[in-house]
Amino acid sequence: MTLNDALTKLTDLETTLRYYSHALGCLNYDGETVAPRNSAPMRGETMAFLSGILHEKVTAEETGEMLDTLLAHRDELSLKDRRRAEVLKDQRDDLTLVPADEFMAYQQLMAEAMQVWHDAKLASDYAAYAPYLDRIIAYNRRFAARKNPDRPAYDVLLDGYEKGLSHETLDPFFALLRRELTPVILEVAKRPRPDTAFLNQPYPIHLQKRFTDRVMEIMGISRDDCAVGETEHPFTDGFNKHDVRITTHYHEDAVLSNLFSVVHEGGHALYELGIGDDLQGTVLAGGSSMSVHESQSRFYENIIGRSRPFCEVLLPELKALFPDQLSGVDAEKLYRAANLSEPSLIRTEADELTYSIHVMIRYELEKAMIAGDLKTGDIPGEWNRMYREYLGITVPDDRRGCLQDSHWSFGAIGYFPSYALGSAYGVQMLHNMEKDIDVWGAVRSGSLKPITAWLGEKIHRFGQLLTPKELAERGMGGPFDPNCYVQYLKKKYGELYHL
């Protein structure tokens, strides 16, 4: 096969993969958002079938030859073509480890597990979900053992979310957070609780939806390219740069919950929307890694979204929609309420200070499950024990405990650490960004566009052209230093709680 033939075949394959991935993505999004409950089994069958075709195309001998040809000429390739081949080669290596039948069965299992998880969460019925989780864990352990029997299985899975990531980075990272943040959490608990009574009123959902529209405008996200749906658990999907979807969840008695969901998912959306035109249609047209993705969403949600200037911008918008509920509330009061720190049950609702502890608990549980040291039947007990030990609170039911997150139901084991890593990356990104632009002036002006432009230039436009490590360092202006994150949290909460 000549190099030119291989490049043509690469483009053809990418095109085919794009079509099947789009169909699969659409079926999945439909299932997560609007499909009726009983549609899950048939959707699972269709998704398994289409995944089987994807598997067949990627693992085909011809694809192997094409990739071998490309990588044998790696020095003659442009950076873009080389990365296209490398990224596809990684995908192929992974898929080749799993026979088509097994892969299809796993896709169907996940489609069904998503529905089962959803129902189980609503009913707080862990027993209904456990058999599915068992099979998902078994699949992931088997996969990891095939991929690299010499490494801890959980490290192999982590590597799938961020190349090179392992317990050797994460154990000390979480140990640092636990060591440095626990005393702060304990101190904060002794201080007067900020007044949040004004949030404990009904904020009608149809008005919250109008507020979502305004938040999207402030973030500079065009609804022509990005839709907003509703799900039990908010998430973002990007099919291409003109077709991104975020979801949120409206609670009448928690107006800030929707706000920060939209800002968080909006951060993911801006990443997908900012991927370079030159990468569209290639395997590089997606976020680089989950940590880099979460660095964007957590940056917008917390560093920008929970800042004083952003609260100043939002307050008049909120008052226009909810004048009675917010009568007498000023920006400082909103800022303090938005940054209330206290041990709580739900990760996605947690404040910045306690957030990483939620992630650490999931990290420890996943590591133990995948190592075979923790059976699924023991997860609720262990979950609740760790929430008592690390956050000092009692989990009243599994709905607000180990059933709260959807991730395991779609096979995402090894994903959670990305949230904490991404949060930490964000602080270094801020420091780096502040060297170039007037971050807070932009926020105060009511448009985040200069911030998004900076991130677009440093990170978004590259898609998967650069490695996660390269991208994170471009954003952060240097290597990862978790102490920056710790210092940021100590300073912010020190000031908030007069520590």
Place this chain on the structure above:
Amino acid sequence: MTLNDALTKLTDLETTLRYYSHALGCLNYDGETVAPRNSAPMRGETMAFLSGILHEKVTAEETGEMLDTLLAHRDELSLKDRRRAEVLKDQRDDLTLVPADEFMAYQQLMAEAMQVWHDAKLASDYAAYAPYLDRIIAYNRRFAARKNPDRPAYDVLLDGYEKGLSHETLDPFFALLRRELTPVILEVAKRPRPDTAFLNQPYPIHLQKRFTDRVMEIMGISRDDCAVGETEHPFTDGFNKHDVRITTHYHEDAVLSNLFSVVHEGGHALYELGIGDDLQGTVLAGGSSMSVHESQSRFYENIIGRSRPFCEVLLPELKALFPDQLSGVDAEKLYRAANLSEPSLIRTEADELTYSIHVMIRYELEKAMIAGDLKTGDIPGEWNRMYREYLGITVPDDRRGCLQDSHWSFGAIGYFPSYALGSAYGVQMLHNMEKDIDVWGAVRSGSLKPITAWLGEKIHRFGQLLTPKELAERGMGGPFDPNCYVQYLKKKYGELYHL
């Protein structure tokens, strides 16, 4: 090929077609409901690609051999197997007339035309839409000429929606309606207009959504099998009997609009939900023809939905949600308002008496377009002229004129007559149903289940196992007689308007 081999191949092909159709249906539904505006071109590409594969599978030589084998043994086959082969043969014959490239280009055209139509309607910009309509008409003319060059092209298209239907049935049908109904419409116009002022108030959309929930309950449609979405133009999609979707459109100042959209689309949904389990997964698992489908939706919308007993059931439900707006309104007043008859602009909002005139206008326009006697540039003028001539009203803009319906944008030319035929079938269905069950007792009890059960037994469960003609006759208890429809309308409106 042995008969057994052919039957196995038939099942295999049906399974594959089901998966691709499901993906295509999902992409289409997503595009119609929640996808962001700019996603249309890429979705069009994906849909063209997947349609190309469907085309390839159905037109494959192997499929031809399989169908020839089955139909050579037609007398040995069960009714179900024979019909599966016949229905697939019809699909294959049609697809074979269009080369794959042309077919795929047409699929992409329709996906884009849908978005263009949507934007053009909102902007009342017919010129933006006309080039797309031109190409859709050209495709349909070319297709019809290939299929049967000896028949009028429009008859060939009609035959695609209901086998055997042609202008020879429809010309006298519409002539009868025009002749018999026009004098009634003129008489009604002279009578006092019922009081509808209570409808001209804001009915908040979030409350209308709760009313939708109640209507679905009364109709006996489980949300676990049928979702409700929102679109500019309401429609129904059925992927399988556990995955049906209806859509509606909420207008704050038109509470009855949503009501009758839901009841209409609910009628379609009940048909799809009632298709026999034994047909699931086969090509027979769908509605029999558009007329039969519309006979169900129009029956629920008008004969049931706009009846006195149904208004009696709905009023307390409405009053619970809208006590101020409906203060002093009794069931008789609601009934008269729901049956207000007057020449109007919008087909989907039209009363039963004038409705068929709206359909007739589209029928005449389509016939002329496909015959080549009417250019797309002349449609707005001709549309407006006919609305003046037949309904005596002036069309203020194309948004409320020739851009109001989505049908042409998805290639449905020859579909509109189904609405009038279906409406007429419904009256005979009612007479036949009344022989077996207490129709109005069921309505008064607040549950339509006995009615749906009767329709399920007579029509729904058969899917495409019987021909549209056989099914319509089962429902009607005999051959079609359009005079029944005319008599029903004269009696209903005679009583309403004291003619």
